[in-house]
């Protein structure tokens with residue numbers, strides 16, 4: 001939620017962007033992914049490989065869970081890799097297509113809109129085919145090349161652009177935040193725009209997230225959501241909770257908001273000035289139960305989504321969904337045709353709580369093994385601590401039908417000890433269903449030629465306005481107006497992931513150079529205080545804006561020359577994409593999605609015109625970061641044509657969600673080829 005979006009500078013904002021309790025391991029990811037998976041990369045023995053209910057023992061490995069009934073919960077580890085499965089898929093897919101075509105020639109009348117006052121009048125209709133219905137659009141599948149990721153390369157995607165999808169699904173996103181309704185970071189951006197891109201391609205899409213009310217003007221964002229007057233009972237935490245639903249149909253998407261008193265309190269979605277909320281496990285357990293019921297009970301536009309849905313569950317907050325599908329619904333024949341995909345935006349937060357909380361989750365007792373987690377001995381607090389815990393993300397890694405990360409690089413990193421946060425062994429065992437798809441961005445919200453937040457509009461064809469944006473930013477934050485002085489920016493959560501400690505250690509040296517630096521961020525109070533102190537120490541060169549402020553983030557993106565992102569790990573990263581679209585050159589740590597999206601500058605190729613869109617540095621040290629920054633500032637000062645080339649190449653890249661949406665569809669197709677996870 002944009003809780004602390006007041007524009008007053010230096011006001012402390014809400015804290016932790018995620019409540020999840022556990023991120024103890026240091027992370028330094030720098031090695032390159034292997035070109036393709038080797039059998040020996042799997043550190044499982046054959047017996048382990050057969051069973052899914054692993055008891056994960058921190059980073060040390062795992063063992064099959066052998067207690068009585070859990071033996072029957074045997075997961076068929078898919079033997080074939082994506083490419084192979086894809087080959088067989090096209091045959092199966094075609095016959096299914098023909099059958100379904102014969103069965104049903106016409107679509108259903110769906111997406112009927114009730115009027116905004118809840119009177120029940122129908123004001124519009126959408127003709128949408130039933131989930132899984134197939135339409136041909138003349139694209140010949142067999143001609144497509146795949147990347148090592150198994151997904152189509154961008155040239156092939158180019159051919160399919162502007163086309164509607166061939167197979168439509170009823171898709172249910174489950175997320176703790178979705179922009180513009182609630183946002184603390186990139187998860188909200190993705191869940192606010194990918195659903196719209198998928199709906200535009202013909203899918204029926206619902207996004208289920210909490211209706212946060214925190215007593216600020218941000219509450220108005222839910223003003224158009226209508227109470228569906230449908231209460232459900234959720235049995236969890238030793239009692240019965242009554243949960244309601246609100247609904248807004250916007251941009252082709254059903255935005256469904258789960259309503260419960262635990263979402264009504266000051267702060268952001270996960271915490272307030274005192275830290276993370278103590279009942280987050282309860283709040284997101286409710287979300288997951290409600291999300292499982294929503295497709296069955298909510299007649300959105302007159303029709304429920306029904307059982308044959310595809311759940312896209314995002315991060316640990318939504319991770320109970322695939323476990324509930326397997327443990328609570330499928331044993332009774334419900335959701336047997338549904339599939340679930342776990343989308344991992346950040347593996348460092350896993351929803352780990354004491355083992356005694358298992359009984360609160362609303363799962364049958366015999367499913368404990370799915371979420372069981374044992375801390376390694378060194379991570380235990382005292383001699384009697386058995387290290388027993390429940391780990392919701394681990395449960396989703398086990399039970400989801402497929403796994404996705406938000407860049408290809410990150411999908412490899414999470415299989416390594418450095419990037420796997422204790423789940424690398426388990427995730428490696430599911431490599432055959434793991435893919436990475438780089439996020440897109442909302443190109444309407446982030447467009448320098450029409451952005452309502454910036455002082456002057458500009459484009460790759462006419463860059464003049466960017467200089468005005470820089471002056472306006474310097475004025476707004478009270479820095480000396482110096483059009484020729486390189487202006488460096490940073491935007492993001494102030495936490496370990498984002499490498500703030502590295503910036504802190506390098507600031508004295510950075511400030512020795514002729515540069516200005518603007519930082520926008522909130523999070524760890526220690527870093528918030530450091531930003532304030534640094535501003536006092538370097539009055540003419542440094543500004544630290546503590547808070548969460550979307551308009552300022554746009555102004556910094558447009559007004560700066562350079563965006564610094566020394567992230568320790570970065571599953572995708574959106575700010576570097578926004579920066580490139582605004583002609584602001586990124587200097588980033590060579591990791592995860594940053595490595596996938598920022599092309600390192602090489603001034604000598606293309607007959608001296610150069611190529612690349614920014615600087616990537618490695619290893620993650622102060623020295624290599626300073627060297628990259630100094631390269632950038634020197635290029636800015638001394639090689640203007642090269643700088644303009646860097647800006648333009650970044651601005652001209654395709655950042656639309658459509659590319660990603662098409663790759664998601666390929667993964668959907670694979671998800672429905674295999675049977676769902678059953679006990």
Ligand SMILES: Nc1ncnc2c1ncn2[C@@H]1O[C@H](COP(=O)(O)OP(=O)(O)O[C@H]2O[C@H](CO)[C@@H](O)[C@H](O)[C@H]2O)[C@@H](O)[C@H]1O
Pocket residue numbers: 184185186187189190345346406439491492493520521522547548549550553570571572573574575593
């Ligand atoms: N103080 C502030 N004021 C205003 N806006 C602010 C802000 N701090 C951050 N933001 C905004 O929040 C978003 C942050 O997105 P990121 O992708 O950088 O990070 P995040 O780590 O939250 O997301 C996780 O999920 C996303 C989505 O998958 C991945 O890209 C990423 O790598 C992963 O860590 C951007 O829109 C940024 O402008």
